[in-house]
Amino acid sequence: MLKNRSLFSGEAFVDGQWVSKKEEFPVYEPSSGEVLGQVSNCDLADFQNAIKSADAAQRSFFESTTGAQRGALLRKWNDLILSNLEDLGTILSLENGKTISEAKGEITYAASFISWFAEEATRSYGVTIPSSTPHTTLMTMREPVGVCAIITPWNFPAAMITRKVGPALAAGCSVVIKPPSETPYSCIALTKLAVEAGLPPAVIQVCPTKNRKAAEELATNPIVKKLSFTGSTGVGKKLAELATGTLKKVSLELGGNAPFIVFNDANLDLAVEGAMFCKFRCSGQTCVCANRLYVQKGVAKEFTAKLVKAVEALKVGPGMDPTTTQGPLVNKSATDKVREHVEEAVSKGAKVETGGKASRETGFFYDPTVLSGVTPQMLVSREETFGPLAPVFEFETEQEVLQLANDTEFGLAGYFFSQDVARVMRVAQKLQVGMVGVNTGKISAAEAPFGGIKESGYGKEGSLYGLAEYQNIKSITIGNQNVGL
Numbered sequence: 001m002l003k004n005r006s007l008f009s010g011e012a013f014v015d016g017q018w019v020s021k022k023e024e025f026p027v028y029e030p031s032s033g034e035v036l037g038q039v040s041n042c043d044l045a046d047f048q049n050a051i052k053s054a055d056a057a058q059r060s061f062f063e064s065t066t067g068a069q070r071g072a073l074l075r076k077w078n079d080l081i082l083s084n085l086e087d088l089g090t091i092l093s094l095e096n097g098k099t100i101s102e103a104k105g106e107i108t109y110a111a112s113f114i115s116w117f118a119e120e121a122t123r124s125y126g127v128t129i130p131s132s133t134p135h136t137t138l139m140t141m142r143e144p145v146g147v148c149a150i151i152t153p154w155n156f157p158a159a160m161i162t163r164k165v166g167p168a169l170a171a172g173c174s175v176v177i178k179p180p181s182e183t184p185y186s187c188i189a190l191t192k193l194a195v196e197a198g199l200p201p202a203v204i205q206v207c208p209t210k211n212r213k214a215a216e217e218l219a220t221n222p223i224v225k226k227l228s229f230t231g232s233t234g235v236g237k238k239l240a241e242l243a244t245g246t247l248k249k250v251s252l253e254l255g256g257n258a259p260f261i262v263f264n265d266a267n268l269d270l271a272v273e274g275a276m277f278c279k280f281r282c283s284g285q286t287c288v289c290a291n292r293l294y295v296q297k298g299v300a301k302e303f304t305a306k307l308v309k310a311v312e313a314l315k316v317g318p319g320m321d322p323t324t325t326q327g328p329l330v331n332k333s334a335t336d337k338v339r340e341h342v343e344e345a346v347s348k349g350a351k352v353e354t355g356g357k358a359s360r361e362t363g364f365f366y367d368p369t370v371l372s373g374v375t376p377q378m379l380v381s382r383e384e385t386f387g388p389l390a391p392v393f394e395f396e397t398e399q400e401v402l403q404l405a406n407d408t409e410f411g412l413a414g415y416f417f418s419q420d421v422a423r424v425m426r427v428a429q430k431l432q433v434g435m436v437g438v439n440t441g442k443i444s445a446a447e448a449p450f451g452g453i454k455e456s457g458y459g460k461e462g463s464l465y466g467l468a469e470y471q472n473i474k475s476i477t478i479g480n481q482n483v484g485l
Helices: 044-064 066-085 085-096 100-120 159-171 185-194 213-220 235-242 268-284 301-314 331-346 397-406 423-428
Strands: 012-014 017-019 024-029 035-040 136-142 147-152 173-176 204-206 226-228 251-252 258-262 289-295 351-354 368-373 389-395 413-417 436-437 469-479
Touching: 012 044, 012 185, 035 185, 044 136, 044 147, 044 173, 044 204, 044 213, 066 085, 066 100, 066 159, 066 185, 066 389, 085 100, 085 185, 085 258, 100 159, 136 159, 147 159, 147 213, 159 173, 159 185, 159 226, 185 204, 185 368, 185 413, 213 226, 213 235, 226 235, 235 251, 235 289, 258 397, 268 289, 268 301, 268 389, 289 301, 289 397, 301 351, 301 368, 331 351, 331 389, 389 397, 397 423, 423 436
Parallel strands: 147 173, 147 226, 173 204, 226 251, 258 289, 258 413, 289 389, 368 389, 413 436
Antiparallel strands: 012 017, 012 204, 024 035, 136 469, 351 368
C-alpha cells in the first residue's frame, strides 16, 4: 500500500536516535475499530532525556545557522512532504479515519506551513529606536526562546505538527513533540522526512506516549521555555497553570463553539456550501467547525431543505475507499457524544431532518445529521459536539443573533453570510471571536492568523505573527558613543 514503507513506524525519536520501546500501546483504525499497529510508549525519563538533548542541540542549531540556511532546510522538508504525498495521506487516513482525498488535502495544507515559515525565517527583523539619551543607540533583536514543547491533537495529525514546528525551527528553536496517542504515525513519518531533509536530528524529538504525566513534565520542566498546546479547554487551563511555575511562554488553541449565521439576504447556495465545508470536514471533528447554525426565519425552511439535500448526498464509509465522502469519528467516545446530543435535543422538541443514527455495524461511524427546531436550552447550544451534527436554530433580528452567538465562554471562530456591505462590517466587528469567515466556510491558511479569544485560548499560529510566538525580543542600548572623540 505504501511506496516507502519506512515512513510507517512506531518508534520514538530521542537524542537523534530511533528508539523501539519494550512497552507499547495500540493505535486503532477508526474505520474498522481494529488495531492498526503498536507504538513505543515513552516514559518520563525519555521525555527528560529528550528535553536535555533538545536543549544542547538548540544552542548549536541557532549559533551555526542563519535564517536563510534554516529556510533552505525547511524548503527541503516541504519538498519531501509533497513528494511523499500519497504515502503520508494513506497513513493519515488509516489512523485518523478521514477520507483519503481529505487526508491528502491535509498533507498539502501541512506542507504549506513549512513553506511559509521557510520564507519567514529570513524576516526576523529587529528595529532601531530613536533614543531619548544623547550619543546613544537603542535597538532590538529577536532570538529563539529555546526548547519548545509541542502537544498536538488527533484531528489534524499532520497540519498541527507543521503549524507549530515550522515556526519554531525557523526561529532557531528545538522541539520536543508529544503527538496524540490516537494518531502518532503521521508525526513520526513527518519527522523521518525532516531528518532526511538535513535538519539536525536532535533539534526534533518525538515521544509518543499514553502517560498522562508526560504533558505535566513538558509544562513544568524548567529547560522547556515555550509550551504550545492544541486541545481541550480543560486540559489547556491545567497546563497553563502548571507552566506558571517556570513562567515559560505559552500558546493555547482550545475548544470552540462556532456560530454560523445565515441572514435573509444571504446567497443560500454559498451558505450551504460553506456549512458543508466547515461543519462536515473531518466528520465535524474540527475546533473551528460550525457548531450552532443560526438561520433567519425568512430563509430557514429553504436553507434547511438545501442543507438536508447536500447532507444526504454524502457517502459514509471507510476513509480509504475513494468513493467515501464522510469518514468515521476517531473513537467510540466521539460517537457516543454525538448520539447523546441528538437524543437530548430530540427529547426537548428538536426534529431530525436527516441522519440521527449510526448505520454501520463496524467502526466508529455516525450518520451526518441535521436537526431543526433547536433551542438555546439544548446541549448542542452550550457544548462543542465535535461530530457530524448540524443543529439549526431560527432567529428574527441581527441584535438577537449576535447576543445568541456571543453567549458562550468560547471565542475561536464564527461565520456569517450576508450580501449587505454595512452588515458585513458591523457583524464582523461584533462577533466575539478570534477568526471570522464572511460568505465562506474556509478560514484556515498558512498566511492567516489562527487563534481565539476568551476561553478558546491565546497566541497566534501561522501568518506573519506566528514566528514571534517562538521568539524573545532583546533590547540593546549602546551608550556614550561620544567618548574618545
